[in-house]
Amino acid sequence: MPAPITDYPTKYWHRVDETRVQCDLCPRECKIKEGQQGLCFVRACHDGKIVLTTYGRSSGFCIDPIEKKPLNHYLPGTPVLSFGTAGCNLSCRFCQNWDMSKSREMDTLADAAMPADIAARASRLGCRSVAFTYNDPVIFMEYAVDTAIACHELGIKAVAVTAGYISPEPRVEFYKHMDAANVDLKSFSEKFYHKLTGAHLQPVLDTLVYLKEQTRVWFELTNLLIPGENDSDEELNQMTRWVVENLGPDVPMHFSAFHPDWKMLDHPPTPPETLTRAREIALSNGVHYAYTGNVHDASGGSTYCTGCGKLLIERDWYELGEWHLTADGHCEYCGTACPGVFEETPGSWGAKRVPVRMGDW
Template sequence: MQAAVTDYPTLYWHRLDEGRVQCDLCPRECKLKEGQQGLCFVRACHDGKVVLTTYGRSSGYCIDPIEKKPLNHYLPGTPVLSFGTAGCNLSCRFCQNWDMSKSREMDTLADAASPMEIAAKASQLGCRSVAFTYNDPVIFMEYAVDTAIACHAQGIRAVAVTAGYIMPEPRVEFYRHMDAANIDLKSFSDKFYHKLTGAHLQPVLDTLVYLKEQTSVWFELTTLLIPGENDSDEELSQMTRWVVANLGPDVPMHFSAFHPDWKMLNHPPTPAATLTRAREIALSNGVHHAYTGNVHDTAGGSTFCSGCGKLLIERDWYELGEWHLTPDGDCEYCGAACPGVFEEKPGDWGAKRMPVRMDGYL
């Protein structure tokens, strides 16, 4: 196995006065002195330049169902080789992957692989795609992009699971190499973003509009609903109306259940009824495909035709059941197109989760 690369050169930064540099990758615009790390932990000032310190190193690899990303309209039923690194450029107090995204320890990065090794392993294991997930791939952009390029050479697609918090110039380069994405739209309130993530809403909305208007990336949205924070009828209505008006009715929306974690242990879990209500609000405001997540809800997890209302793809958690799409991705009953990226037949990976090492299975 090739050794991991450290201090990988980056492009999006510039020099300031007094020996400092500014990282221009995300809207945080971290200003760093020699030896300092950005808030993300993985980008740092070394030798007067901003470098990526985690290139080639991962917190682990696992084959997941693509529906776990979650992506319900992208190659349903297929396996995706998933991995992340350490750190994050948001400071979400409710982070569900805090052991990786909040890690400040390099020991978290226990597995090493080059982009070509990742692509080869994905091909060997029959994965249709590779996902950059668990923590935000924006912060390890160079590693993600190089891996996407290597995967494309093997006929494997690249998926980004991200908060979409990125500056305009690197955004173009990053998404130029992605085939699909799930974007966390954490709230429709800048107050929420500032209070609970240390970030702002508008750059995320800008990313979504960019994806819709200027790319061919297939993307879906996820909102983790936290009781008393971002689950009011008013906010959900504002959010879903904005999505329909700015992104169109065919962008799928996922409403997921919060469970107490990280620095929000005193908040109650999200009731299943809240997710159902959010889904109903989205549908009533014109969203064609809205889903519930992190709960057992076959109706809320299944895909229905926006034309005739009949069941197209049945889901029980990550297991697929009935399938009523034509080979062209149209409704078998009325012929209406179902938005997404579909193959002639669904995959049969199911709900399996399989940890992987680059030198074989765990």
């Protein structure tokens, strides 16, 4: 298996002055000197250029249910080979994958695999897709794009799990190679983004509008609700109305439960009733498909027809139950189309989580 490339060349950067170069990948626009790293940790200045230091290196691989990304309307029931690297371009105080996304240790990247190896392994394992997740694939864009290309050659889909914090020019290239995405809309408040993520809201909204208007990528949204921070009725109303007005009513929304982690151990877990309330607000504002996550809520995790209201896809955690979609994705009862990417029959992967070592061929 080829060795990782620790100084992989990138193209989204420019020289600022004699001693600094600026990374143009994301809105942070880090200006760094020779030998320094950007805030994301994985993009650095070497020989006067921005390079990616984690190409071909992963924090680990695992086969997950696609519903765990979460994607409820994309190849339901199928297995997805998931992996990430290290670092992140946001500084979320509540990060629930902080051991990887906040890592500044290369020892975190214990599993080496080049794009062709990942695609071949996914094919051998029967995975319908490969997901770039655990930390944001935007920061390892070149590795993710090359892996997506290799996957497409074998008929395997590419899935991005991301915060959507990317600049306009690389955004076009990145999503050109993605088939599906779950975008984390962390809040509908600039104050929240600035205070708790070190980022800004508008670039994320711009990414969402771009996905809707300029691509064919299937995408869904996740909103992690943190008690006292982004769970007010006012904010939920503003956010869900914006989604319907700008993205349309058929973009699924997942309201997910927070648990104390990283630098927000002083906040309590999200009560299940908060998620139910958020789901009800979304539905009342015209969102057709709203789900609860990180809690056991079979009703809140299942899909219902917008035409007749009957159960279409039953979910209990990540296990599928009743299935009432036709082969072309319509309600068996009334014929209303259910938006998404569906196969003639659902997958049967279930809730299994299977770690994979790339070296174990």
